[in-house]
Amino acid sequence: MLRLLSLLLLLGTGSALxxxxxxxxxxxxxxxxxxxxxxxxxxxxxxxTERPGRLRLVGREGQVSPPLAGVPAVEAQGQGGLLDxxxxxxxxxxxxxxxxQAALVQGGALTRLLRARLSPDAAALEEATPILDATPxxxxxxxxYGCRIAFGPDGAxxxxxxxxxxxxxRAQRLDDLGxxxxxxxxxxxxxxxxxxxxxxxxxxxxxxxxxxxxxxxAFNPWTGSLWEAEFGPRGGDEINxxxxxxxxxxxxxxxxxxxxxxxxxxxxxRPDMEQPIHVWVPSVSPSGIAFYTGAAFPAWRGSLFxxxxxxxxxxxxxxxxxxxxxxxxxxxxxxxxxxVLQGPDGLxxxxxxxxxxxxxxxxxxxxxx
Amino acid sequence: MLRLLSLLLLLGTGSALxxxxxxxxxxxxxxxxxxxxxxxxxxxxxxxTERPGRLRLVGREGQVSPPLAGVPAVEAQGQGGLLDxxxxxxxxxxxxxxxxQAALVQGGALTRLLRARLSPDAAALEEATPILDATPxxxxxxxxYGCRIAFGPDGAxxxxxxxxxxxxxRAQRLDDLGxxxxxxxxxxxxxxxxxxxxxxxxxxxxxxxxxxxxxxxAFNPWTGSLWEAEFGPRGGDEINxxxxxxxxxxxxxxxxxxxxxxxxxxxxxRPDMEQPIHVWVPSVSPSGIAFYTGAAFPAWRGSLFxxxxxxxxxxxxxxxxxxxxxxxxxxxxxxxxxxVLQGPDGLxxxxxxxxxxxxxxxxxxxxxx
Numbered sequence: 001m002l003r004l005l006s007l008l009l010l011l012g013t014g015s016a017l018x019x020x021x022x023x024x025x026x027x028x029x030x031x032x033x034x035x036x037x038x039x040x041x042x043x044x045x046x047x048x049t050e051r052p053g054r055l056r057l058v059g060r061e062g063q064v065s066p067p068l069a070g071v072p073a074v075e076a077q078g079q080g081g082l083l084d085x086x087x088x089x090x091x092x093x094x095x096x097x098x099x100x101q102a103a104l105v106q107g108g109a110l111t112r113l114l115r116a117r118l119s120p121d122a123a124a125l126e127e128a129t130p131i132l133d134a135t136p137x138x139x140x141x142x143x144x145y146g147c148r149i150a151f152g153p154d155g156a157x158x159x160x161x162x163x164x165x166x167x168x169x170r171a172q173r174l175d176d177l178g179x180x181x182x183x184x185x186x187x188x189x190x191x192x193x194x195x196x197x198x199x200x201x202x203x204x205x206x207x208x209x210x211x212x213x214x215x216x217x218a219f220n221p222w223t224g225s226l227w228e229a230e231f232g233p234r235g236g237d238e239i240n241x242x243x244x245x246x247x248x249x250x251x252x253x254x255x256x257x258x259x260x261x262x263x264x265x266x267x268x269x270r271p272d273m274e275q276p277i278h279v280w281v282p283s284v285s286p287s288g289i290a291f292y293t294g295a296a297f298p299a300w301r302g303s304l305f306x307x308x309x310x311x312x313x314x315x316x317x318x319x320x321x322x323x324x325x326x327x328x329x330x331x332x333x334x335x336x337x338x339x340v341l342q343g344p345d346g347l348x349x350x351x352x353x354x355x356x357x358x359x360x361x362x363x364x365x366x367x368x369x
Numbered sequence: 370m371l372r373l374l375s376l377l378l379l380l381g382t383g384s385a386l387x388x389x390x391x392x393x394x395x396x397x398x399x400x401x402x403x404x405x406x407x408x409x410x411x412x413x414x415x416x417x418t419e420r421p422g423r424l425r426l427v428g429r430e431g432q433v434s435p436p437l438a439g440v441p442a443v444e445a446q447g448q449g450g451l452l453d454x455x456x457x458x459x460x461x462x463x464x465x466x467x468x469x470q471a472a473l474v475q476g477g478a479l480t481r482l483l484r485a486r487l488s489p490d491a492a493a494l495e496e497a498t499p500i501l502d503a504t505p506x507x508x509x510x511x512x513x514y515g516c517r518i519a520f521g522p523d524g525a526x527x528x529x530x531x532x533x534x535x536x537x538x539r540a541q542r543l544d545d546l547g548x549x550x551x552x553x554x555x556x557x558x559x560x561x562x563x564x565x566x567x568x569x570x571x572x573x574x575x576x577x578x579x580x581x582x583x584x585x586x587a588f589n590p591w592t593g594s595l596w597e598a599e600f601g602p603r604g605g606d607e608i609n610x611x612x613x614x615x616x617x618x619x620x621x622x623x624x625x626x627x628x629x630x631x632x633x634x635x636x637x638x639r640p641d642m643e644q645p646i647h648v649w650v651p652s653v654s655p656s657g658i659a660f661y662t663g664a665a666f667p668a669w670r671g672s673l674f675x676x677x678x679x680x681x682x683x684x685x686x687x688x689x690x691x692x693x694x695x696x697x698x699x700x701x702x703x704x705x706x707x708x709v710l711q712g713p714d715g716l717x718x719x720x721x722x723x724x725x726x727x728x729x730x731x732x733x734x735x736x737x738x
Contacts, residue, residue: 269632
């Protein structure tokens, strides 16, 4: 199952005194249709969603299970389908998992969060229950669902939602759950200390607003802050640090332009809106993000990895506290990447956004001499 | 003179199949005060300007000469002083050199281009003569001079000039030589086939307009196109490809914002203005640029190197034709960089923007095992 895909690559070190990092790319699992999100189980197995609506378990040797039973129907059109998955922090005791999907309801499609329980034999989801619909639904368009899930050090569940593309200003409306990052209790309810919990006319679930299509969401393990990556329009992809109640500007301010070359909104900044800490022009299409904390690549500790769809590849951002200090695009010839995550073994696992999609693994290598 | 400054660094390769590039940083020359521009002589010597107004010759072993005689007075305030230097394409026969400097004239300071001849013993400039003043002079402010020189495959001399910071709209005015790239004959005159040569009220020297502070200028040796790097405001540093007569937008469109956080101009784009091919937000402060064509680092062939002031370091952009395909920030602990150039030996030479400035050299290294 493991096949050496490329010659050894020697990559940039994090600092002048760090040891050089050498890696090779291997195929960990194959035969997955547009894998989108993944989560490691305590026993080392990997749950992987397929966008058309299947969930599979990849064993420690890369063997792919049949589809799990009990997965709800999804709206698998456009960018929608079965999207992210995350384990509850107390999964070992509760076996609770959370999934994000595109769902069809009266009035159109929306981003939906579900809670479920993984069966003891890990062959099925039990009692999969929708716990939050990012209303209102939208009749037109099946794009920009957002849909990443992250648990915070505060125990809250954070969920990103997209602006749904057709009506950009949804991201600015506080009575609308599109184009937001939400902060939720384990049952999908708004938390009482959320920034807009007491504002009349605002949805209490909102943590931050003004997002376009956020598909990267990760807590910085060293600072505790919440980092987010979102797709800009033509140019203007962003990394943001999310603070409660803040407005990240879309579509009023952006560093990008529209696909037809025309201007969007008022410009790149406004005093009452937040600036990203890192922008790409032209775009890299950042999908998943993950901080690297492992021991397998000492030179990479502290880096934020960004899975990029286009140009396809893996971007490594070096960080200091809540700042980005450098960027490296790793040499890449393996196709579009939808997500990146660190395994319990300290290796990096990547999902390729392909009809015959794969889970790739980056392993330390030694120089061929 | 040569001192090993850092342990070996193993750096990213240009493609998955390229050989890995390993380099080390050595000090080639020291004791230079804010070196700004440099040019290699046919015998391997290196002419280096110091911003306060001196020109020195660095020998092939790194020994630094006394200041050359015959260098004109400069306005060494703010960002001004003696800035870039370039050899004429026929230097071997004519010994002609071109310099760019900040000069004081009635009414204020401006960017000035000079032509001179290097004496046979290389100890003096002879007949240094101003051949172009980027008028109008400006009484206020001593910043944003631009001042890079590049000779094109067409034999023309290209000179970048800054907007002089105080009145941003100088960059948009066609009767003003600030915030432009100029295309000149060897005597400083406008060329007859320049894009605005026949437009009433426009300066015939102008090749492109709408620039803020362009300090990187280099012809792509594979495509023949002219690449330019300029400092944005807060964010919005740009790489542009310059086409005759085009407007690169400053200060009407920019991906950056003002130092006080406020908006500049109309946004990030306008249909009648050019988009950069690469933008940095936040800024890297790109000063000099150089394409790498050498044999010493095969994996780096085709890359554009960018000397960065802040955060200090060397940025490597991978390119395909006239596109940027990737970015790597090399690990760096050696201070702000003002310029980068390739030596006749295929090694990279860097000028550090320091009061006790240096010429650093990147050499291939081998792994310590």
